[in-house]
Amino acid sequence: MSCIENKSAPAAGDNKTGKDYNPYEVMEPRFPLKTPTDRRNGKHVKANDIPSEGVYLPNNNILAPHMKSPEYVQLSNAAAITLGIMGGRMYRCECTRCLNLLLTYPEGCRANCAYCGLARHREADRDYADRNFIRVDWPAVPMADIVDIVAKDPENSPFHRMCISMITHPRSEDDTFTVLQQWTDRIDPDAIPVSILSNPTTMTRDDVQRTKDLGADIFTVALDAATPEVFDRTRGKGVQSPHKWSKYWEIMLEARDIFGPQKFGAHIIVGMGETEYEVLKLVQELVDLGGHSHMFCFFPEQGSLMDHLPATPRDQWRRVQLARYLIDYRDVRVEQMKFDAQGRVENYGIGDAELADVIDAGIAFRTSGCPGKFQDDISACDRPYGDSPPSDIASYPFQPKKKDIKLIRKQLDIPVTV
Numbered sequence: 400m401s402c403i404e405n406k407s408a409p410a411a412g413d414n415k416t417g418k419d420y421n422p423y424e425v426m427e428p429r430f431p432l433k434t435p436t437d438r439r440n441g442k443h444v445k446a447n448d449i450p451s452e453g454v455y456l457p458n459n460n461i462l463a464p465h466m467k468s469p470e471y472v473q474l475s476n477a478a479a480i481t482l483g484i485m486g487g488r489m490y491r492c493e494c495t496r497c498l499n500l501l502l503t504y505p506e507g508c509r510a511n512c513a514y515c516g517l518a519r520h521r522e523a524d525r526d527y528a529d530r531n532f533i534r535v536d537w538p539a540v541p542m543a544d545i546v547d548i549v550a551k552d553p554e555n556s557p558f559h560r561m562c563i564s565m566i567t568h569p570r571s572e573d574d575t576f577t578v579l580q581q582w583t584d585r586i587d588p589d590a591i592p593v594s595i596l597s598n599p600t601t602m603t604r605d606d607v608q609r610t611k612d613l614g615a616d617i618f619t620v621a622l623d624a625a626t627p628e629v630f631d632r633t634r635g636k637g638v639q640s641p642h643k644w645s646k647y648w649e650i651m652l653e654a655r656d657i658f659g660p661q662k663f664g665a666h667i668i669v670g671m672g673e674t675e676y677e678v679l680k681l682v683q684e685l686v687d688l689g690g691h692s693h694m695f696c697f698f699p700e701q702g703s704l705m706d707h708l709p710a711t712p713r714d715q716w717r718r719v720q721l722a723r724y725l726i727d728y729r730d731v732r733v734e735q736m737k738f739d740a741q742g743r744v745e746n747y748g749i750g751d752a753e754l755a756d757v758i759d760a761g762i763a764f765r766t767s768g769c770p771g772k773f774q775d776d777i778s779a780c781d782r783p784y785g786d787s788p789p790s791d792i793a794s795y796p797f798q799p800k801k802k803d804i805k806l807i808r809k810q811l812d813i814p815v816t817v
């Protein structure tokens with residue numbers, strides 16, 4: 400088993416639009432088809448009584464109705480390799496610094512987000528445990544096994560952070576509390592802090608408070624879409640999904656209140672039809688509120704309602720990565736930057752020498768997320784190859800080397816001036 404993915408990945412350069420950005424009019428998801436009754440709500444899996452045993456690898460294709468949270472969680476391939484639960488290696492990475500966990504149920508996530516491999520409409524052709532999230536597989540493992548391994552020596556663990564990702568499911572809140580408590584009962588959250596990647600649709604303020612009381616350090620909201628229009632089209636009414644932009648903001652503002660500055664944030668996917676100006680305006684808004692943005696590059700996941708659409712061109716992605724880093728960590732404001740008629744970044748609002756230093760430092764192009772133990776602007780959550788194939792890296796899960804910076808400069812169209 401290897402983390403080097405062989406999925407048929409459309410290269411970012413294959414953008415059939417001929418543009419260096421993904422325009423709104425092109426990024427229209429397909430409408431979901433009706434799921435046959437016998438496949439709805441995990442019926443087909445739940446009709447069995449096969450006991451779950453140990454680690455479950457996606458594509459095992461065993462119907463395992465009892466494999467559910469809080470007893471079971473899914474974890475990223477990278478986390479499973481780092482934990483020693485699975486063999487394998489990751490291209491140019493020794494390990495991952497974040498133990499990403501995902502709640503799991505035979506009936507899966509009840510939302511239908513157009514870009515997501517776990518979306519509800521996929522129950523028509525794949526059992527939940529056999530689906531991948533975005534790009535990488537997520538094996539299912541008993542939570543007790545994970546805690547047993549990490550609790551042996553949390554101080555010296557390769558993990559700088561643990562994160563619980565909720566999905567849209569009626570048991571999601573209660574099971575998040577149980578999984579969190581199971582962790583903090585045995586592992587000091589000062590040794591390995593915990594983040595919650597929330598699903599606001601079914602949450603209340605009290606739920607947010609409870610995660611804080613149980614020891615969570617950072618609370619993030621998977622806003623994913625950068626504008627209300629893109630949100631509605633990709634994860635709301637447009638695809639028969641229950642999410643609402645206003646509810647996501649309500650919970651994010653509760654998190655700001657409860658967790659405080661620098662301890663809340665939002666996930667944003669770049670390249671789903673928003674302009675660069677729109678996404679960076681949102682990044683600025685989050686910074687002004689005291690929070691952070693964690694960015695993902697849109698990838699057309701096979702089997703999703705957006706699998707016919709182009710991946711985010713690297714030009715657009717690099718411009719947004721760089722500008723977002725300047726806003727988040729260098730006190731540059733979006734108002735200082737200049738944008739063209741298509742909303743593309745034309746000027747980053749700082750001098751050429753300073754800009755060159757930031758580019759050459761490479762951190763702006765690493766995966767963004769909650770911080771680890773190295774420094775504030777280096778994310779523990781490195782998500783190896785979660786938004787691109789290793790052959791055309793979007794978010795670098797390691798420190799980019801000279802040859803990487805050369806490529807990044809080419810993608811940014813900012814050559815070295817000597």
Ligand code: SF4
Nearest residue numbers: 508510512515517518
């Ligand atoms: S709520 Fe999350 S897991 Fe569920 S379909 Fe949407 S993005 Fe995927």
